[in-house]
Amino acid sequence: MTLRKYLHQQITIGSWPDGRLTGLNKLLICMILAAVLVGVVSTEPVILNEWRSEILIAEILFGAFFLIEYLARIYSAPEEEGLGSPWGKRWRFIRSPIGLIDLAVVLVSLAPFFIANAAALRLLRLMRVFSLAKLGHFSAAMREILTALKERSYDLLVCAALALSLLLVGASGLYWLEGDLQPDHFGSIPRALWWAVITLTTVGYGDAYPITAAGKVVGSFVALGGVLLVALPTGIFAAAFSDAMQRRREAVARALAEIENG
Structure with a gap:
């Protein structure tokens, strides 16, 4: 096994038939969660002033770690299934x-190591929550959930149309009844x-x-x-989640059965 193929198997979820997570x-995942925690x-x-040096060291480590991971994913991209040249696959991953x-x-x-403006630094630290999106690398189940939601897009569209109709009817009614008052x-x-949205969602700020x-x-x-x-x-989302998990369990069971029989 080449280094590139081994690296691809270690950092890509779904490379193993049972979908298990590797040690890497x-x-x-731990580094992503830690980076988000530090960013928050x-x-x-008070915490920044007391732990400024430690936070700076942590940011250096997180930045270096994620840079190495990014380069590793570009390097191992040619191992992805499908047609195309190695550099074509790398460019497809980058885009x-x-x-x-x-x-x-x-x-x-x-x-933060190249920007001195304090306000910009605070904004950049807050933007570290983008790290959570990287967890998509490690969740094949999320793809199943998105597929299930697409299958129920019509049902969700009907709900959205009903909600919009109720909002317009409610807003029109209050405009007609109390617009002058x-x-x-x-x-x-x-x-x-604005009142209709707050009332429909049962938030009720009380300003109107x-x-x-x-x-x-x-x-x-x-x-x-x-x-x-x-x-x-809520019911539609619950049903979609249940279907996605069931398909995932069935796929894992089939993969394990093929391994045992093969």
């Missing part, structure tokens, strides 16, 4: 969404839409609310409809 995969806590001035995320994480990790909040349908009996009736229907509409996509 687990190390990468370093936005607290892919996950490749661009990897590059962004590397740049964000190393940028509360012009700041309900003087137009776009203004009333109906004051007439008819307006309260409309608000009640919007609130009750919101409870029902929130439950619909």
Whole structure:
């Protein structure tokens, strides 16, 4: 086995028939989570002032680690299945969404050493949460979930259409009933839409609310409809997740059976 093929198997999820995580995969996950944790806590001035040197060392280590990982993925890209020249496959990885995320994480990790502006540094540290997106490398199940959601795109579209219709009906009702009484909040349908969204999602900030009996009736229907509409996509997502996990278990079982029989 060549070094490139071995490296590809170690850093790419799905290279093993049972989909298990390699030791390097687990190390990468730990480094991603640690980088995000450091990026989050370093936005607290008290912690940053007390642990500035340690945080700087950690950022150097994270930046170097993610740079090495990024270069390793480019180096091992020719081992990906499919047609194309080695450099063509490398270029395809660099341009892919996950490749661009990897590059962004590397740049964000190393940028503080080249930018002196304090405000920019705080923003870059906050952007370290991009590291979480790299976990997509290690979750074949996520691909299954996205596939299941695409299969239910029509159901989700229907839910979105129902929600939009209820928002427009509620906003129009309050505009008609209380537009003259509360012009700041309900003087137009776009203004009333803010109230409709907050009511539909059951957040209820309290900055805008109906004051007439008819307006309260409309608000009640919007609130009750919101409870029902929130439950619909939740059920769709749950069913999609269940189907995805079942397909994943079946795929792993088939792979193990082929190994045992072969």
